[in-house]
Amino acid sequence: MTQVIRLDPALPRQEAIDLGASIIRDGGLVAFPTETVYGLGADAMNETAVQKLFRAKRRPADNPLIVHVSDRDMLDSVAAGVTPQGERLIGRFWPGPLTLVLKRQPEVARSVSAGLPSVAVRMPSNKIALELIKSARTPIAAPSGNASGRPSPTIAAHVLEDLGDRVDLIFDGGPTSIGIESTVLDLTTEPPMILRPGAVTREMLMEIIGRVDQATSGEHLGRSPGTRHQHYSPRARVLLVEHDSPESIELICRERLTEGAVGFIGHTRAAIDDDEFFVIEVGSADDYARALYGALRELDQKGARVIVVEGISEDGKGAAVMDRLRRAASEVIE
Ligand code: TXA
Numbered sequence: 001m002t003q004v005i006r007l008d009p010a011l012p013r014q015e016a017i018d019l020g021a022s023i024i025r026d027g028g029l030v031a032f033p034t035e036t037v038y039g040l041g042a043d044a045m046n047e048t049a050v051q052k053l054f055r056a057k058r059r060p061a062d063n064p065l066i067v068h069v070s071d072r073d074m075l076d077s078v079a080a081g082v083t084p085q086g087e088r089l090i091g092r093f094w095p096g097p098l099t100l101v102l103k104r105q106p107e108v109a110r111s112v113s114a115g116l117p118s119v120a121v122r123m124p125s126n127k128i129a130l131e132l133i134k135s136a137r138t139p140i141a142a143p144s145g146n147a148s149g150r151p152s153p154t155i156a157a158h159v160l161e162d163l164g165d166r167v168d169l170i171f172d173g174g175p176t177s178i179g180i181e182s183t184v185l186d187l188t189t190e191p192p193m194i195l196r197p198g199a200v201t202r203e204m205l206m207e208i209i210g211r212v213d214q215a216t217s218g219e220h221l222g223r224s225p226g227t228r229h230q231h232y233s234p235r236a237r238v239l240l241v242e243h244d245s246p247e248s249i250e251l252i253c254r255e256r257l258t259e260g261a262v263g264f265i266g267h268t269r270a271a272i273d274d275d276e277f278f279v280i281e282v283g284s285a286d287d288y289a290r291a292l293y294g295a296l297r298e299l300d301q302k303g304a305r306v307i308v309v310e311g312i313s314e315d316g317k318g319a320a321v322m323d324r325l326r327r328a329a330s331e332v333i334e
């Protein structure tokens with residue numbers, strides 16, 4: 001049985017943290033909350049532990065992991081070539097939801113980088129995560145703690161649902177505050193390139209270092225192998241309605257109800273009185289980010305055949321939310 005320990009993220013109990021740290025040091029797997037989503041952690045310097053992690057998630061071996069560090073020395077032990085731009089970004093956004101792709105140090109377990117000469121690194125701000133890394137005294141490789149292809153976990157129960165007894169210990173620190181994964185910024189290219197949008201937006205990055213590109217074309221996406229794989233998918237079919245679509249949400253939902261139960265995630269009121277129609281209302285982009293993955297899982301559990309998601313404007317954090325909606329969707333109405 002997987003052990004689940006409930007912790008207050010403001011003041012995690014040291015003896016629990018030390019237990020998690022000893023499991024990591026012994027080559028085990030510990031799931032823990034970060035400010036973005038829950039991660040599944042293993043010692044980033046231990047190849048056997050990292051391979052166990054790939055197996056537990058059923059993650060394709062060509063999709064590299066993010067290494068989590070708790071201080072500057074630890075960063076230098078896994079990555080080299082931090083540019084002056086990198087230094088400024090670290091000063092401004094760490095600890096926090098920004099992952100930097102840097103030159104990899106040879107001591108990092110090989111499969112962490114999936115054969116790439118680079119390594120992705122971030123310093124999380126969630127105290128449970130930070131204290132766990134500190135106590136383990138080793139960098140922790142941690143992908144999101146979902147089974148590969150499923151929506152990322154935003155509560156401990158999602159990890160348990162997907163990975164059950166394939167994890168040694170789960171720290172339950174309540175719901176994560178941001179709800180979608182970190183921004184991934186490649187600093188090995190000039191100009192730096194966003195491989196995955198997140199809560200640290202392009203505008204925020206440009207304010208600190210000037211020009212930053214957003215990867216869009218197939219060639220650029222090839223740099224972040226994870227973006228090639230199927231992602232964020234519930235079992236139901238997801239239908240994305242772009243936010244400026246002229247088609248009425250209510251009409252679309254009514255039509256889909258002829259196929260079976262329908263879930264709707266969005267801000268427009270759909271006045272449909274039907275036992276098979278489930279609504280999860282989201283307002284701002286922040287709200288949407290926090291609620292999205294849990295909502296997809298919940299609607300799956302309710303038996304929705306189709307989940308209609310309403311797009312939002314791509315301003316600020318909206319870009320990251322739209323990125324996840326597009327990846328989850330199998331159909332788009334523009
Ligand atoms: O918020 C987050 O980043 C969460 C929490 C747990 O920290 N982690 C997370 O990990 O989302 P994961 O494995 O689900 O996503 C890692 C992403 C993938 O898209 C992967 O391809 C990319 O980072 N990545 C990792 N290493 C890379 C590298 N060396 N070069 C380019 N992309 C890399």
Ligand code: MG
Pocket residue numbers: 143144152
């Ligand atoms: Mg993931």
